[in-house]
Amino acid sequence: MAEATLLAHVRALAKHCGWLCYHTRDSRKSESGYPDLCLARPASATSPGRLLFAELKTQTGKVTQEQAMWLDILRHTIDGVEVHIWRPSDLPMIATILSAPSPQ
Numbered sequence: 001m002a003e004a005t006l007l008a009h010v011r012a013l014a015k016h017c018g019w020l021c022y023h024t025r026d027s028r029k030s031e032s033g034y035p036d037l038c039l040a041r042p043a044s045a046t047s048p049g050r051l052l053f054a055e056l057k058t059q060t061g062k063v064t065q066e067q068a069m070w071l072d073i074l075r076h077t078i079d080g081v082e083v084h085i086w087r088p089s090d091l092p093m094i095a096t097i098l099s100a101p102s103p104q
Contacts, residue, residue, distance in 0.1 A: 001088035006056050007036065008096060010086065014039050017098045019052075033066025035074070035083075039098075047101045052082040059087050 007023065014021050014037075022038040024030060035053040042082055043049040053074050063071070063085060075083040086094055 001058065002034050003036075003056050003058050003061065004088070006058075006088050006091075008090065010037065010054065010056065010098075012062060013095060014098050017041075019050075020097060033064060033068075033070045035067070035070060040104045048080075050082065051078075051080070052084065052097075057087050059089060061087070 011021050011023065019039045019041045023036060024034070036054075036056045037054040039052040039054065040052075041050045053071070055063060055071060057063065071083050071085070072083055082097075084097070
């Protein structure tokens, strides 16, 4: 599965599950390494909001040094931020993560 196809699947699922999705359409003039997706789900009466960053890769795609640095910083800077590297084989897990209530 191409990365663009995975992106379309993840964005559709995220929107279906109530997430706001941000993806930079053309990053060629942007700084290198920023994750493909930023997803946010607002708090509800029963659960806090969630903020998630995801780098999407083909099944064999490699994370660049710049991507690894961004993911590490995001993962360790603010408690509760979720950071993932997702591949096509992760689609069942992605569905579980995006449909799950916010962790308490």
